[in-house]
Amino acid sequence: MLSHRPASWVAVVPVKPLRSAKTRLRGAVPAAVHPDLVLAMARDTVAAVLACRSVARVVVVCDDPAVRAELTRLGATCVPDTPAAGLNAALAFGARGADGPVVALTADLPALRATDLESALAAAERAGRRAFVPDQEGSGTVLLATPPGVPLAPHFGPGSAAAHLRSGATRLDGTWPSLRRDVDTAADLDAATSLGVGAHTGQVICTVA
Numbered sequence: 001m002l003s004h005r006p007a008s009w010v011a012v013v014p015v016k017p018l019r020s021a022k023t024r025l026r027g028a029v030p031a032a033v034h035p036d037l038v039l040a041m042a043r044d045t046v047a048a049v050l051a052c053r054s055v056a057r058v059v060v061v062c063d064d065p066a067v068r069a070e071l072t073r074l075g076a077t078c079v080p081d082t083p084a085a086g087l088n089a090a091l092a093f094g095a096r097g098a099d100g101p102v103v104a105l106t107a108d109l110p111a112l113r114a115t116d117l118e119s120a121l122a123a124a125e126r127a128g129r130r131a132f133v134p135d136q137e138g139s140g141t142v143l144l145a146t147p148p149g150v151p152l153a154p155h156f157g158p159g160s161a162a163a164h165l166r167s168g169a170t171r172l173d174g175t176w177p178s179l180r181r182d183v184d185t186a187a188d189l190d191a192a193t194s195l196g197v198g199a200h201t202g203q204v205i206c207t208v209a
């Protein structure tokens with residue numbers, strides 16, 4: 001009997017240059033360590049995505065050479081950003097020409113477990129149409145998925161959960177605590193730490209504790 005093969009997702013992960021990223025998180029660690037923390041969160045996010053059996057390729061959209069070097073080493077493919085075009089343009093660019101279903105994920109998910117992501121991707125595949133996962137608070141978006149040939153049409157930014165719903169995407173309501181825990185503020189970092197962050201983020205937190 002043939003067993004079901006999960007879809008081969010192309011995952012697109014956008015990362016801002018470290019010097020300008022995660023402004024709301026400033027103060028959570030000393031200023032000199034802030035870029036290390038942002039990079040560590042991106043590394044843990046990408047490592048968890050790469051660990052998903054149903055993900056064929058991770059495309060990182062980023063202009064920062066330090067980020068590109070680290071994430072290429074992990075196994076991601078890095079493509080350049082369009083300066084000043086913003087997050088949604090970066091995601092649309094990263095998704096261009098994908099040869100399978102596409103999933104966009106933010107790079108601030110340091111507690112992400114491959115098992116939660118695998119489960120969310122299976123739910124997205126079952127939905128069979130554009131679908132998104134809201135963040136823990138319910139207002140933002142941590143994941144937007146689209147079947148092959150359907151434009152990603154990302155509406156990330158403030159109030160993106162409502163924007164994705166308005167744009168016709170289906171909301172996926174699984175629990176997936178490690179996926180829904182994005183880190184924008186120091187309080188979010190505490191919450192992610194309580195869930196259990198990945199090794200890179202854990203190491204940065206240890207150095208300042």
Ligand SMILES: Nc1nc2c(ncn2[C@@H]2O[C@H](COP(=O)(O)OP(=O)(O)OP(=O)(O)O)[C@@H](O)[C@H]2O)c(=O)[nH]1
Pocket residue numbers: 014015016020021022023024025061062063081085086087090106107108184
């Ligand atoms: N490539 C790229 N990535 C972006 C851009 N803007 C945001 N991102 C990434 O998108 C994800 C979600 O963005 P935010 O949570 O708003 O991150 P941020 O803009 O660094 O954070 P704040 O400065 O606190 O608003 C993060 O992984 C960011 O690095 C952009 O213009 N280009």
Ligand SMILES: C=C(OP(=O)(O)O)C(=O)O
Pocket residue numbers: 087106135139140141142155156157158159160161182184
């Ligand atoms: C870009 C987003 O992230 P946040 O609102 O967490 O900055 C979003 O949720 O669409």
